[in-house]
Amino acid sequence: MLGHLDGATRLCLILGDPIAQVKSPAGLTRRMAARGHNGVVVPGHVAAGDFDAFVAAAKRLRNLDGIVVTVPHKFAAARHCDRLSGRARLLGAVNVLRREADGRWAGEMLDGAGFVAALRQAGGEPAGRRALLVGAGGAGSAIGAELLASGVAALAVHDADPARRDALIARLRAAWPDVPVSAGGDDPAGFTLLANATPLGMRAADPPPLRLDRIGPDAAVGDVVTAPEATPLIAAARARGCPAATGVAMFEAQAALLTDYLIGAARL
Amino acid sequence: MLGHLDGATRLCLILGDPIAQVKSPAGLTRRMAARGHNGVVVPGHVAAGDFDAFVAAAKRLRNLDGIVVTVPHKFAAARHCDRLSGRARLLGAVNVLRREADGRWAGEMLDGAGFVAALRQAGGEPAGRRALLVGAGGAGSAIGAELLASGVAALAVHDADPARRDALIARLRAAWPDVPVSAGGDDPAGFTLLANATPLGMRAADPPPLRLDRIGPDAAVGDVVTAPEATPLIAAARARGCPAATGVAMFEAQAALLTDYLIGAARL
Structure with a gap:
């Protein structure tokens, strides 16, 4: 093997x-x-x-x-x-x-780059979209930065810990002063890109990271959870015909990026 | 694989x-x-x-x-x-x-233990044999000690560098005071175990490590050289019907011993 x-x-x-x-x-x-x-x-x-x-x-x-x-x-x-x-x-x-x-x-x-690459592969090019990011920890921070670097029109950040949320917002605003970055909630209505960067969805008893009934038909959706591969969030996105990038797709996309990066080193 | x-x-x-x-x-x-x-x-x-x-x-x-x-x-x-x-x-x-x-x-x-294991697999149990070791470097030192630990009746050491030869002899004598350990030459007559621990035999132009025409029919022969697998020394031993352990056989025997040792560690 x-x-x-x-x-x-x-x-x-x-x-x-x-x-x-x-x-x-x-x-x-x-x-x-x-x-x-x-x-x-x-x-x-x-x-x-x-x-x-x-x-x-x-x-x-x-x-x-x-x-x-x-x-x-x-x-x-x-x-x-x-x-x-x-x-x-x-x-x-x-x-x-x-x-x-x-x-x-x-x-x-490359934690955020894998997310964006998987979203693109699913047909959810982030440029120009209004993004809602749920989760402001390590993965969420990387994804937020990558979404801004990829040209989203606006970014809202939701996190159960307001201090952590606000710290990320401040850092992203400083780096991208021309893009609106704000505090968000769990209502995805009006957003055209939804990113879950929390563990919610791993366990059957978890509440969803955002209100699934309010996902718009024009939203692209990505989830960092790898098991189950189809979380309730991913299932809801698919049911609406939205582009949906699973955590497994992110993991694979990131593996490709990591290999590029590491082999580039060996061949320099 | x-x-x-x-x-x-x-x-x-x-x-x-x-x-x-x-x-x-x-x-x-x-x-x-x-x-x-x-x-x-x-x-x-x-x-x-x-x-x-x-x-x-x-x-x-x-x-x-x-x-x-x-x-x-x-x-x-x-x-x-x-x-x-x-x-x-x-x-x-x-x-x-x-x-x-x-x-x-x-x-x-385990450098010497691989040699002795390969010799045994070839039918050349060292216990009781009169051994001639050619080469008193790192491999030769390990093989000399292992031969004594395996019960050879006597050991002669030959090396182009007399100081290196004598230093090894002194160390082995101190550890096995009851077994005759002496300086040898390149004449294998009278020896029943011949060990080459020099690189001689790797190149076609090399002189043999010892006089091939004087190998007795009751000698067991081992060689550390792995390429070519059949050195002139190994070929001469085989021509006489002597047990012959190649460098490749040593390498394989040592790999088995190393695996035992390393896995033993992991399972303790």
Whole structure:
């Protein structure tokens, strides 16, 4: 299933705590092999208190091309980059680092880009849409920034924690002063792009992240929840004939972007 | 080809400089999979000057079960072990480390054990034989110790460098004071076990490590050279009907021992 492995195999790590639930090592490795790249992505279980020392030493591995980062290390990882992309700098977080041709480490945040790519694949081009984002945590922050970078006409943010919501709004307004960014609620009426960046929908007993009966027929809908693949939000969008991007589609779109980024590093 | 890879996959590293020539990652990983172990062995390119800092940090990886060590790190690696096996202590070197149940790191040297296992598989049980070892470097030292531990009746050591030869003889005599250990030459007459631990035989122009015309019919022969698989020494042994263990057979026998050792760690 995984192709090649030998002394010349290039390495990438995916670091998290916990790590056992992570599903991407096989998919990323398979994508690399499909592109003719002799590389492997392996999981690394690193506790928060060990992260800085481990990453500093891992950079000494000469066949290490990149590090994918997951919870809880996305903010700490940004400190280990010599260069940050615009989105990574705005969010203060990265989900991938790679070694560049000059030996320095660059950091990127692709959590929002996977969402937007999946939305586009579903037929929901975000440019010009009026977007409602539910959830202002790590995933929501990345998605909000990516929606603005992709040209939404306006963005409303809804979160159960008003302080967290307002902090994200302030950060996004500072970066995109010409686009209206406001506090929203759970009513999707009038919005043409709906993004769920909360875990709501994972459990059958969860309330929906927004009022499903108020979804307009012209809304494009995306959901970060991967299991179940068709959440009640996704099902409601499909029932109305709306473009709908599942969490699984996001995950796959992000895997493609991560592979591009990591292989780019190896081939520089 | 390589079976499973996910977030729960246990890791082992094989560290060397250079590392690209190493062939064992796939074989070790396949052997683990064949035993139902979800593990992967990946190459790590670490320079000598980075070794100590890297290993200290790698131990923070909670899903790292072991480290296989190759040139030039076998001596440095011994310093990173909380416990050494008897052979590792004698040689001051290890080729594998594993994390034990109590979290401490144990070190073992299996370079000689692979040679003896392959010799036994070829029908050349070493116990009671009079052995001639050619080569007193790292591989020769490990093989000499393993031959004594396996009960040879006597051991002669031949090396182009007399100081290196005498240093090994002194160390082996101290550990096995009851077995005759002496300086030998390139004449195998009278010996019933012949071990080549030099690179001689890799190139067609190489002189043989010992006088092939003087090999007795009752000698068991082993060679560390893996390419060509049938060196002139191996060919001469086979022509006489002697038990003959190739470098490839040693490599395979050692891979089985390494897998035992590493999986033992993971299952403790």
